[in-house]
Amino acid sequence: MSQTTDLSWHQNVEENGRQPPLSLQDVHVSYRTRKGSVQAVRGVTLDLHAGESLALIGESGSGKTTLGLGIVRLLVDTAEVSPGKIIYRRDGREVDVLSLADGPMREFRWRDCAMVFQSALNAFNPVLKIWDQVWDTAKAHRWNNREEVRERFLDLLRFVQLDPSRVIDAYAHELSGGMRQRTLLAISLLLDPQILILDEPTTALDILTQRTIIDLLRKLKEDLHFTMLFISHDLAIAAELADRVATMYAGQVVELGPVEDIFYRPRHPYSLGLIRAVPTVTGGFEELSSIPGSPPDLINLPTGCKFHPRCPYASERCSSEEPKLERVGDNHFAACWHTDAVQDDIERNGLRGKKRS
Amino acid sequence: MTPILELRNVTRYFGSGRDRVTAVDSISLDIEPGEIVCLVGESGCGKSTTGRMIVGLLPPSDGQILYQGQDIAAMDKADYQQYRRAVQIIHQDPYASLNPTQTVRQMIMTPLLRHQSQRSAQNGSGGGRRSRRRDAERRAAELLEIVDLTPVAEFLDKYPHQLSGGQRQRVSVARALTVEPKFIVADEAVSMVDVSIRVSLLNMLSRLKEEFDVTFLFITHDLALAKYFAWEGRITVMYLGRIVEEGPTPRLITDSRHPYTQALLGAVPEADPELAKKKTHIELRSAEIPSLLNLPAGCTFHPRCPYIAEGECDTMVPPLERISEGGSVACPVRMSEPTQLI
Numbered sequence: 245m246s247q248t249t250d251l252s253w254h255q256n257v258e259e260n261g262r263q264p265p266l267s268l269q270d271v272h273v274s275y276r277t278r279k280g281s282v283q284a285v286r287g288v289t290l291d292l293h294a295g296e297s298l299a300l301i302g303e304s305g306s307g308k309t310t311l312g313l314g315i316v317r318l319l320v321d322t323a324e325v326s327p328g329k330i331i332y333r334r335d336g337r338e339v340d341v342l343s344l345a346d347g348p349m350r351e352f353r354w355r356d357c358a359m360v361f362q363s364a365l366n367a368f369n370p371v372l373k374i375w376d377q378v379w380d381t382a383k384a385h386r387w388n389n390r391e392e393v394r395e396r397f398l399d400l401l402r403f404v405q406l407d408p409s410r411v412i413d414a415y416a417h418e419l420s421g422g423m424r425q426r427t428l429l430a431i432s433l434l435l436d437p438q439i440l441i442l443d444e445p446t447t448a449l450d451i452l453t454q455r456t457i458i459d460l461l462r463k464l465k466e467d468l469h470f471t472m473l474f475i476s477h478d479l480a481i482a483a484e485l486a487d488r489v490a491t492m493y494a495g496q497v498v499e500l501g502p503v504e505d506i507f508y509r510p511r512h513p514y515s516l517g518l519i520r521a522v523p524t525v526t527g528g529f530e531e532l533s534s535i536p537g538s539p540p541d542l543i544n545l546p547t548g549c550k551f552h553p554r555c556p557y558a559s560e561r562c563s564s565e566e567p568k569l570e571r572v573g574d575n576h577f578a579a580c581w582h583t584d585a586v587q588d589d590i591e592r593n594g595l596r597g598k599k600r601s
Numbered sequence: 602m603t604p605i606l607e608l609r610n611v612t613r614y615f616g617s618g619r620d621r622v623t624a625v626d627s628i629s630l631d632i633e634p635g636e637i638v639c640l641v642g643e644s645g646c647g648k649s650t651t652g653r654m655i656v657g658l659l660p661p662s663d664g665q666i667l668y669q670g671q672d673i674a675a676m677d678k679a680d681y682q683q684y685r686r687a688v689q690i691i692h693q694d695p696y697a698s699l700n701p702t703q704t705v706r707q708m709i710m711t712p713l714l715r716h717q718s719q720r721s722a723q724n725g726s727g728g729g730r731r732s733r734r735r736d737a738e739r740r741a742a743e744l745l746e747i748v749d750l751t752p753v754a755e756f757l758d759k760y761p762h763q764l765s766g767g768q769r770q771r772v773s774v775a776r777a778l779t780v781e782p783k784f785i786v787a788d789e790a791v792s793m794v795d796v797s798i799r800v801s802l803l804n805m806l807s808r809l810k811e812e813f814d815v816t817f818l819f820i821t822h823d824l825a826l827a828k829y830f831a832w833e834g835r836i837t838v839m840y841l842g843r844i845v846e847e848g849p850t851p852r853l854i855t856d857s858r859h860p861y862t863q864a865l866l867g868a869v870p871e872a873d874p875e876l877a878k879k880k881t882h883i884e885l886r887s888a889e890i891p892s893l894l895n896l897p898a899g900c901t902f903h904p905r906c907p908y909i910a911e912g913e914c915d916t917m918v919p920p921l922e923r924i925s926e927g928g929s930v931a932c933p934v935r936m937s938e939p940t941q942l943i
Binding site for chain 2: 304450480486503517522525526527533534
């Protein structure tokens with residue numbers, strides 16, 4: 245593979261491979277619209293550690309996809325990422341992704357950070373065969389050894405459990421949804437990126453196909469220790485694949501912690517609300533309850549805590565002062581004035597609702 | 602009791618000649634009044650086609666559909682109109698199923714006024730146009746309250762684009778209720794709604810069942826939702842146009858017998874990290890679903906099934922047979938083998 249070209253790298257202060265490959269520092273993203281500025285992401289600070297898989301969960305409009313697209317700078321023109329820094333580190337050097345010029349940015353995408361999009365069909369060019377798209381990608385990154393590229397791609401197709409001969413000369417529409425998603429995953433791994441961002445990787449796939457993709461991603465995580473950022477509205481994806489979970493609401497991370505903490509000891513009312521709203525298949529019947537109200541208008545956000553109009557624990561303070569992420573346990577943070585009330589609620593009423601046999 | 606709805610060997614083809622696709626292949630199903638039945642399966646299994654045939658949007662190619670014991674294909678005009686009113690559908694996509702140029706008021710009032718005039722024509726009674734309008738206004742407000750779109754005054758003059766997905770779906774339900782249906786087909790009615798809102802929609806639908814005696818056919822690909830909504834009802838699992846297993850929900854969830862049902866239940870991702878680790882998955886022999894244009898002979902699941910009995914499964918279409926634990930299973934090989942997923 246060709247060598248790293250001159251990115252506007254800074255020599256890292258501490259030569260230390262243990263630093264997280266990606267650090268988001270107070271990232272804001274807003275969209276200009278005729279009605280005003282839509283504040284999609286409002287001050288996200290987050291480290292993505294080497295080898296971990298982190299899931300961003302939240303409902304539509306929580307800012308999770310905007311954040312993902314912001315990292316690879318593929319947002320629409322009306323979006324503005326400011327203020328904030330997206331620090332990427334490799335081999336003891338670091339760079340602010342937001343300051344990269346167009347050329348180095350194209351290098352950064354795919355080689356350093358690949359993104360697997362939600363809609364696998366739209367991610368392909370419909371008039372090119374899969375191989376031609378792969379070859380284009382390789383050439384764009386100045387990897388010109390056709391045999392080498394082909395060899396690598398065949399290996400990757402086998403890794404994602406596809407029959408290479410069936411896929412390599414096919415057009416995207418000739419593949420089933422699950423095959424497309426796996427092909428996309430194979431292409432994203434082509435240049436051996438350090439980070440993989442997956443936006444709703446299993447949404448819109450059938451259950452059995454979903455399972456093959458989940459098992460494949462688990463293999464990436466457990467055998468190859470890939471650094472992955474999952475973006476999903478589906479709590480189950482986080483439960484199946486994440487080491488850590490960040491719950492997003494109205495453009496902010498409102499809770500962050502190890503997956504067991506978020507699922508069994510949540511401290512933010514919104515995380516608890518989501519858990520109580522989602523049924524599981526195995527096990528008996530449990531009463532579920534939904535979160536009242538609907539997500540806020542991102543142009544006219546509520547004052548104080550953005551969740552307070554829907555929150556069962558809300559007090560006067562919540563409507564005037566916005567809570568920041570505070571430590572509530574080992575590596576566990578929540579942005580809420582009433583984390584104790586959430587804990588009490590779980591102790592008194594159980595994590596999930598009443599059981600029926 | 603006469604079933605409110607009965608399917609007898611209903612089949613539906615699309616296309617013709619070599620391009621003929623059998624979307625639904627000779628399925629039979631009885632639904633009693635007040636029951637909740639969930640139709641579950643992956644895309645292409647024929648569940649939506651079945652739903653559309655039940656509400657009369659699509660005629661069956663073969664077989665009969667009976668509403669309250671009467672074949673809908675043989676009904677006279679008055680009976681057919683009554684059936685079409687009594688059986689309503691809520692579509693999946695609340696962004697496509699509401700007219701963008703109409704306000705909520707118009708969408709609810711139009712069927713109300715039409716329904717009223719039909720009724721008054723039947724009874725010979727009437728009342729003035731103005732009083733009919735007043736009655737309809739009152740009823741519209743009641744319906745919005747039933748579907749929890751309150752305060753009503755705030756919603757009546759809104760257009761669909763001013764509503765969230767969940768609110769739109771509530772409008773769809775209110776619109777279906779204008780004609781006082783006895784039977785509602787909900788086709789993936791909550792799939793496009795945010796997770797935090799889904800449950801309140803489902804709970805609202807359950808309340809309709811209690812308060813208005815509505816019978817439900819709930820079509821979904823999501824087994825967890827099916828389990829929650831139909832815990833006191835039944836689940837019917839379809840695969841490539843055929844029913845492979847059906848039974849009371851608790852039995853089907855905890856002790857499924859058909860390998861396909863087991864594969865589905867095992868594959869569903871669980872929103873609980875420990876459950877997700879503990880659950881056993883059934884390894885299929887092939888991940889690819891066969892094409893409807895070229896269906897395997899015998900049991901259509903046999904090319905993927907780990908329990909295949911050669912010479913049997915690949916030649917004979919397995920009949921749906923009753924089991925003593927409740928419901929029926931179309932798999933002679935595995936029907937008497939209890940299975941535990943955790």
